[in-house]
Structure formats: C-alpha cells, structure tokens
Amino acid sequence: MKKLFLLGLVVAAMFCLNGISAAAASDTVSLGKYPVQVVAKKNTELKDEQGNVIKTVAKGDKLLLQAIKGKAGVISYSSKSAFIPLTDVHYIELVDGAKTITYDEVAAKLKLVSSMYPSVTKLQEIGKSVEGKSLYALKVGAGKKEVLMDASFHGREHMTTNVLMEMIDTYVKAYVNGTKIEKYDVKKILSEVSIVFVPMVNPDGVTLAQGGKVKTSMTKLKAMNNNSTNFNRWKANINGVDLNRQFNVNWHLIKTTKPSFKEYKGKAPNTEPEALAIKRLIDRGNHLAYVSYHSSGLIIYWSQTKTKFSRTKKLVRGVSNITGYKLMPVTKKNEPIAASEDYFTKVKDRPAMTVEIAPFAGEASVPLKRWHTVWKQNKTVGLYVANEARNW
Ligand SMILES: [Zn+2]
Numbered sequence: 254m255k256k257l258f259l260l261g262l263v264v265a266a267m268f269c270l271n272g273i274s275a276a277a278a279s280d281t282v283s284l285g286k287y288p289v290q291v292v293a294k295k296n297t298e299l300k301d302e303q304g305n306v307i308k309t310v311a312k313g314d315k316l317l318l319q320a321i322k323g324k325a326g327v328i329s330y331s332s333k334s335a336f337i338p339l340t341d342v343h344y345i346e347l348v349d350g351a352k353t354i355t356y357d358e359v360a361a362k363l364k365l366v367s368s369m370y371p372s373v374t375k376l377q378e379i380g381k382s383v384e385g386k387s388l389y390a391l392k393v394g395a396g397k398k399e400v401l402m403d404a405s406f407h408g409r410e411h412m413t414t415n416v417l418m419e420m421i422d423t424y425v426k427a428y429v430n431g432t433k434i435e436k437y438d439v440k441k442i443l444s445e446v447s448i449v450f451v452p453m454v455n456p457d458g459v460t461l462a463q464g465g466k467v468k469t470s471m472t473k474l475k476a477m478n479n480n481s482t483n484f485n486r487w488k489a490n491i492n493g494v495d496l497n498r499q500f501n502v503n504w505h506l507i508k509t510t511k512p513s514f515k516e517y518k519g520k521a522p523n524t525e526p527e528a529l530a531i532k533r534l535i536d537r538g539n540h541l542a543y544v545s546y547h548s549s550g551l552i553i554y555w556s557q558t559k560t561k562f563s564r565t566k567k568l569v570r571g572v573s574n575i576t577g578y579k580l581m582p583v584t585k586k587n588e589p590i591a592a593s594e595d596y597f598t599k600v601k602d603r604p605a606m607t608v609e610i611a612p613f614a615g616e617a618s619v620p621l622k623r624w625h626t627v628w629k630q631n632k633t634v635g636l637y638v639a640n641e642a643r644n645w
Contacts, residue, residue, distance in 0.1 A: 282321045282365075287358045289318045289365060291326065291342035299328070299335045307335055316342065321365055339368040343429065347422035350415035351624045353463060356386055356456040359414060363389050363452070366425055373428055373443075379451070380530030383491045384468045386456040388530050393424055393450065394443030398645075400638050401540035403451035403531065406497045406547065406593065407488040407515075408458025412619040412627060413546035413610060417452040419628055420635045424448070437636040446639040449540065455527050457491035462618060467491060478514045486616040488515040490525050497547075499528035500596035507591055518591060528593075535597050541642040542568060543597040543605040544634065548619045550609040551577070556584040556598040565604040568641055572606060575637055576630040608634070 293314045299307045307330060310316065316337065320327035325336040347362055348354060367376035375392040382388060392399070402420075404413035426432075427439035453459055461467050461474065461484050469491045475482060477493035489495050493512025498504070501522035509517045523529045535543070553576075555569045573580045584595070597605040610627050611619040619627070 280322075281327065282361050284318060284320055284361050284365070285357070287348075287361065289347065289362075290345045291316050291318055292345060293337075294341055294343055297337060297341040299330065299337050301333065301335060310337065315345075318342075318365070321361070321368060324368055326365075339365070340371070342369065344369065344422075344426075347425075348415070348418045350419040350628055351621060353621065354411070354415050354418055355463060355465060356453060356460055359418065359453050359456075360387065360389065362418065363391050363421075366421060367391060370425055370429060373425060379534050380526050382455070382457045382527055383525065384457045386460075388451070388454065388456070388527060390449050390451045390534060391421060392447050393421060394428070394447030394639070396442075396444055396446040396639075398446040398642055399449050399538065399540050400446060400542045400544070400635075400642050401449045401451075401534070401538065401597075402544045402546070402635060402638075403454050403593070404546040405453045405455050405459050406545065407495075408455055408460075408462035408490075409485060409487055409616075409618045410546075410548040411453075411459045411462060412548055412621075412624065414452045414459065415624065416546055416610065416627065416631050417450050420448075420632070421450055421452070423632065424635065434636060435633055437633060437640060439636065442636055442640045442643065446541070446642045448635050448639055449534075449538070450635075451531070451534070454531060455490050455496055458487055458489055458496075461491065462487045477512045484514075485618055486514060489513065489517065490527055492519075492525060493517055494519040494525045494528075496525055496528045496531075497592045498590060499523055499525055500532065500591045500593055502591055502595040502599050503588075504591040522591070531593055532596065535593070535600065540597075540601070541603055541645050542638050543594065543601075543603070544572070544638060545592075545594050545605070545607045547607055547609050549611040549614040551612055552579045552581055552609045554581050554584060554594065554607040554609070556595055556605060558598055558602050558604065560602055564645070568604045568638065569606050571637055571641065572608065572634055575634055576608070578608065578610075578630070 293310045318326040367374045377390045380388045404417045498518040504522045507518040558565045594605045594607045611623045
C-alpha cells in the first residue's frame with residue numbers, strides 16, 4: 254500500500270514536469286460565479302461521490318454545472334454534489350462577451366471546454382505570470398497546420414480576451430455541430446488548420462485593471478502609476494513592464510527607463526515571464542500566421558515580411574475588409590517597437606498583425622457597450638485566417 258502510494262507520488266511528480274500536472278487534473282475547479290448550462294448529448298448516468306448511480310439523465314435534459322472534477326462535471330442534486338461525464342454533455346453558452354471576463358473565468362472555462370471536447374481541443378500551460386497565474390494556450394481544431402492568436406498583452410485591453418473566448422465558444426460549438434458560421438465550414442477548416450488561442454497573456458495586469466485582487470503592494474503599484482489609484486488605465490504587467498516592448502527587435506531604440514503603468518521596456522528583452530512564454534511559443538511553434546489583439550482605435554498594424562509579401566498583404570487586407578478597420582502603412586525597417594508582432598515577423602517571416610479593436614478609448618478599457626459591435630466585426634477573423642492558411 255505504502256509502496257503504491259510512493260509510486261503514485263513519483264508518477265505525479267513526473268507529470269508535473271510536463272505541462273498540466275496529473276494532480277491538478279483531479280482537483281476540483283469551481284465555476285463559482287460562472288456556472289455553465291449544459292445539455293445531455295445522450296442518456297447518461299448521474300452519480301454520487303462514491304460512484305453510485307443517482308438517476309438517469311435523458312438526452313436533451315438540461316443541467317447547471319457548478320464545477321469540474323477531473324473529467325466529470327459537478328452539479329448540485331438534492332443539495333449534494335453529483336457527477337456527470339463531461340464528454341456526455343454540450344454547453345449552451347461557454348462565455349458571455351457582453352460582461353467582463355476575469356482570469357479565473359478564463360482558466361475555468363478553458364479547462365471545461367478542453368475536458369468536454371478532448372478530440373477537438375488541447376489545453377496547454379505555456380508559463381506562469383509574475384504572480385504565479387498559469388498562462389494558457391488552447392488549440393482548437395484537429396488540423397496539423399496552426400495559426401496563432403493572442404489577446405490581453407496589455408492589462409486594460411481585456412475586451413480582447415472576450416473576443417478570443419467568444420471565438421472559442423462559437424467555433425467549438427459549430428465544429429461539433431457541423432454547422433457553418435456565415436460562409437465558413439468550421440469543421441472542414443479547423444480539421445486542416447488549428448487555431449492556437451492565448452486569450453490572456455497578462456493576467457496580473459488584467460486583474461489589476463479590472464479592480465481585482467493582486468499580490469503586489471498598492472504602494473508599489475501606485476508609485477508606478479504616477480501616484481494615481483486609477484488602475485483602469487494599467488497596461489503593463491505587475492512589475493510595471495510593458496510586455497509588448499519586451500521583444501528583441503530594435504529593443505535598444507526604446508528610450509523608457511523606469512517601471513510604469515505603460516511603455517517601460519524592462520532591463521533587457523524577455524525579462525518578464527509572460528513575454529518569455531509568448532517568445533517560446535513562437536520559437537517552438539510552426540504557426541503560419543499571427544494575430545495579436547489589442548485595443549483601441551479600429552486599426553491594424555502589420556510588418557513587412559521578406560518573402561511572400563503578397564501573401565501578407567492579402568491576409569491583412571482580408572482582415573481589414575472583414576472588420577472594417579483601417580490598415581496602417583506597413584511597418585518599415587527601424588520602426589518596430591519591440592512588439593510580439595515584430596518578433597514573429599522577424600523570426601518566422603510569416604504574416605503577422607496587431608488588431609486594435611473598438612473606437613479610441615484613451616487611457617482606459619473599452620466600455621462594455623462596445624461589445625456587440627466589436628464581436629460582429631471580429632467573429633469570423635479566426636476562421637478567415639485559418640481558411641487562408643489551408644492553401645499555404
Ligand atoms: Zn495594446
């Protein structure tokens with residue numbers, strides 16, 4: 254018994270070294286304030302903690318998931334916890350983009366969707382934030398080819414997280430139902446080209462900008478915020494480093510010298526774990542294109558690739574046509590600002606763009622009232638990019 258237990262510990266420790274730990278997988282993840290309505294795909298069994306069948310759930314029955322435990326969904330039944338296999342249910346709505354989405358919600362919903370659809374999605378921990386929050390990438394699709402999309406590099410720009418979480422919600426649903434989104438056959442496209450989503454690159458900065466709890470002292474944060482308590486304008490990570498000035502492309506040309514709520518480049522490129530996680534994801538990956546979501550201004554920045562420039566031009570024009578956002582003049586040599594887009598273009602020589610959603614919002618988050626327009630403009634962007642990449 255003891256030997257088995259020890260062996261178990263060793264195995265668990267081995268798994269911990271490799272992405273999401275086996276121990277974490279069996280932990281209960283509460284959906285807390287964001288319970289998810291699900292519908293049974295087929296007749297299935299609801300069980301109690303000991304594994305005894307409580308009742309049969311009929312196909313089409315609706316349940317409200319309160320938590321995830323391993324591969325099971327947890328619901329409340331006669332004021333006790335009851336369990337149902339997550340692969341036996343579909344969600345009705347994963348997220349509501351019209352509301353603020355916190356880091357905790359992102360983490361819980363990504364775990365949920367990846368447990369519900371293991372053949373269509375793959376969740377990976379790509380690093381940890383300064384304050385120890387896991388940084389997640391979710392691959393959607395079965396395609397061997399991949400494109401990369403990320404959001405919330407900048408704390409206050411968290412509506413971009415809503416854009417990617419809604420894409421995940423909508424695309425996965427269309428994939429498993431075999432339905433189209435506008436002219437896009439989702440299953441056909443994502444079976445050839447998968448989309449790797451990183452919905453929140455800077456969870457500490459987002460949490461601060463949203464008025465949530467952070468570990469770093471307010472005194473320290475205020476000092477980096479010109480002594481203001483207005484953290485809604487915060488762009489940097491929790492160390493006061495601008496993650497989108499951390500990449501080694503003309504980094505030395507940036508003049509900023511001290512930690513701040515925005516634009517400080519750090520002591521060296523990639524000193525911050527969040528920027529390093531994206532650098533490594535780009536370096537190790539084989540992504541055919543890269544879309545980095547920011548706010549605001551209704552514009553698209555893009556860089557000059559050395560080869561196949563016509564492909565890049567076509568792709569950015571396509572995204573401009575879909576969103577209605579203005580295409581900026583192509584970024585030329587010496588202009589780059591050490592952003593992730595510049596880095597992707599430099600090391601991969603493939604199409605990359607920075608999409609700035611919503612009308613100019615100044616030094617603040619985009620107001621939630623903008624959501625419906627933002628979503629309408631961006632709903633098909635991921636599918637368009639993946640569909641283009643099918644032919645590359
Ligand atoms: Zn930004």
